[in-house]
Amino acid sequence: MDITAIKGAYDGFRHTKEIFQTLLDAKIDAEAKEKVSAAMKTLMEAQDSLFNAQSVMFSLQEENHSLKQKIADLEEWRVQMDSYELVEAPGKAVVYQFKGSPEHYACPSCMVAKRISILQNRGVVAGVFDCPHPSCKAEYKVNPYNNAWMS
Ligand SMILES: [Zn+2]
Known part of the structure; x- marks a missing residue:
């Protein structure tokens, strides 16, 4: 998953929330409103999960970068030692x-x-x-x- 995919997912969430909000604002019966509210809650939870996944991805990218740098440094040192x-x-x-x-x-x-x-x-x-x-x-x-x- 990259930044573009995450941005796409956020846009999808935003769009879906807007649709739910439009439904809630419309004249629908109480039972339907309850279902839309439940769906909106699930959507927000999914958005939180995505946000957490994004921070994990960022820290893994950082760690990956730092490990690659360490490997390059060790390789350079090995060549010098040789x-x-x-x-x-x-x-x-x-x-x-x-x-x-x-x-x-x-x-x-x-x-x-x-x-x-x-x-x-x-x-x-x-x-x-x-x-x-x-x-x-x-x-x-x-x-x-x-x-x-x-x-
Ligand atoms: Zn010395």
């Missing part, structure tokens, strides 16, 4: 490595939170890389200890 693989870096930290170019690593904690944070080389001998995300700021020993400059 370009990374979990590896043990030379410095022994377990991080995500980008499969393409330029070569880089991504923060595994951020991956769990469904975001890609590219680890930044701190440029220290200990080989530590930092996660730049403000709510994470994790550090990983990506490169091995390198004191070559001392020798």
